[in-house]
Amino acid sequence: MFQDPGSQLVMERVEDEVAFGLENRAWPLERMRARVPEALREIGLRGSERRRSTSLSGGEQQRLALAGVLAPAPPILVLDEPTANLDPDEAGHFLERLHELRSAGMTIVLIEHRAELAWPLADELLVLRSDGRQLDAGPVGAVVERQGEALLGAGVWLPSAIESRLTGQQPPATTGTPGLVPLPASSPLLSARSLSFAYDGRPAVADVDLEVAGGERICLVGRNGSGKSTLGRLLVGLLRPAAGKVRLAGREPFRLAPVALARLCGYGFQDPEQQFFRGTVAEEVRAGLEPGEAERVEPLMAALGLPLERFGERSPYRLSGGEQRRVSLAAILLRRPSLLVLDEPTFGQDRRSYEALLALLRDQVETGTAIVAATHDPRLAADLAERIVVLRGGALAADEPTERFLRDGAARLAAGWSSADVRRLPASDRP
Amino acid sequence: MIGPIELDERSRSTPLGRASPLAKLAVAVVWLGGLALTVDPRPPALLAALALASGLLLGRIPVGTLVGRLAPLGLAALVVGISNALVSPANADPAQFEVGRLGSLRLTLPAAQAGLSLGLRVVAIASLGTVFALTTDATRLTDALVQVARLPERFAYGALAAYQAVPGLSRDLTTLQQARRIRGLRQSWHPEVLLALLVLAVRHADRQAVAMDARAFGLGPRTRYRVERWRRQDTVLILISVLVLAAALATSRL
């Protein structure tokens, strides 16, 4: 199973999707008729038999894909970052399901960066080095004993409890607070007034008010489908508001010409492949640059662990998921716009890239850039943001300082975060 | 957003919704062939009216839906009709009766008739296509092609899987164009956009193929979860439609 649920579905309707693997294995009709509803019940999609799979939410699609894979009761299951685009709540449910499967005796191979979620599930650990060779394999405890230092050095994410035990200290606070005093709020850089948007009559963002000051760091959180990406695109003028107004540095971004818009703001898309145009990494990050910006390319790429001499001539489509994300971000960070809107900027990064990225974002903030990042990653929210904006069903559910948000049960619930998500944060980030 | 038409359960239980998709396809193709045989305005007018009436009565398509789908075709019918009328060779024949004149352009009676009937042909073909699309389910059509018409199974279901990419690809296209804009690149219909879309299409195909192989697609003989049969009513439907076509063609005098 892959991280993108949409691309592994093959049939039009939910029940046919589940039956597909059974048909291929020549199950008799009677057995299929018994198994399909059962498989759907197991993943909580009973009653959606006749729905179109393309009309399901991302989380439901991912569960449907799992049901399709599980229906014929395979002996082994391989999953590549399956909770990638799921909100913490959905991801939790998904992993719970894996727990059940494991208790039922199924062999599961899970490829995952999110240590906090995945480790409790694992019996054995296989760690790969950056050159693709095996670092170590074996029971979780034994590997941690043997390779503690190496794991830390290789930039592997570890559950914070293990990490603090290994380093014998609190993990370094990655929080961006030191040295980052919010600029004195003058007139806001961006202000949105009763902003609304609908796709084909279905509302996605409803009546949102938001102000962003220069140099501010905001995280946009909310469940799958709550409208984060849509709001982000509205803020930078990629979508035209159905109602309400956005003013960015005194202008309406939607009306700006591409060149002017690119000078003012940047947007990092949720799926990095959707923003690639050119055949090589070097051409890709240089596309659309203005004179004077070109000399920033080399140092930035080196800082992101993508030095041009090694990556410049490669095709952006032939990079790992984490590398692609950094290339797509590099293309935006180079412009140093006054507003950066980033959709899941740290997803799929190992610890080392995560920290490099965070450092870069901080540099940008120091020059006065405001950052709005949509994310499902509690860690990024705690590390980067001074303010958290919660969306629920397209409407604003909360807008408060990070500290308060982490203590605010109602707001966290609206965002799909459990208190366990907060407990798993490194101690230094916890309220 | 584009995507296949949603058929609700109600429209699937109507006489047209129940008919074999293959039978409807056969009727549509036969009528299409018949329409190409005549340049008289009567048969296309009759067949268009019949197609729409059966869509409304036998397929219970809501009037609003049908009108909404057909509305843009008015213009298309006009363009085809007028262009055929204007560039007809009959206009150059001085012996033909002149119905109108625009500068040096002359419009003769046979040319106007040809224009009218070809405009109606557009309406008839569009009505057929619309009624077919609004009463036919893609999965059922594929099932029928495989189980009744015996088309190669891997290709048919491969194609059906590819259609599931439609909403995704149309979002990809929008996002690609937005990505150009935010990066200061002009021209949202630049060839680079088509290329990038094709790249995403190949990636999507690769992932889908792996997912299908992992689920034993094409490994051996398959069984069927949905059973499609050819029923006697389907044969009757085709026979009637051939008779209707013959009757419609008989009204033509040209």
Next chain:
Amino acid sequence: MNTTSHVTGTFADRRPPDRQWRTRDILVVAVIAVAFGVFFWAFGVAWRALEGLGPLLNVLYGFWLLPAIVAPLIVRKPGAALFAELVAASLSAILGASWGIDVLVSGLLQGGAAELVFAAFAYRRYTVPVLVLAALASAAAAFVHDWLVWYPAYSSDALLLIALFMGISALVLIPAAALALVGALRRAGVLEGFPA
């Protein structure tokens, strides 16, 4: 050693091409055809004015003929041209495009004509002349179909003009665009495992 590699080379050339379709081949052809359909559809919506042209939009025919050349150029197997055109055509039928049914017929003709050309070269040659021939065959089939269905009343002058237009497009534009697209896809590295 030199001779050995030479012998291996000719052997490889004479070996019948692998005609079995993998799932990946099927999906790549089908999804590419769908992507062309989506692009064209969105383009049509963006340029509302074109819609009024209706079937005469076929003046932009080159675009519809592209899948019949691009797909076989990537997946060099029997049936690629026909399959690609049929998928692209039935997409419009399923999406409810109004000439869906007629597009199906013209897709069959266009794909079939290109297919015949590739078959005539035993699915082994994909050189520029072969691509041009396939595009011409496909355009000819499209022209005959459209003439009979959409403009039977046209004067021969007008028909000649249309034929000329489509001929030029098939002779130059379509093969050039197909080669450029497939070359760029190859360079992007997404066509690994397909014949170069």
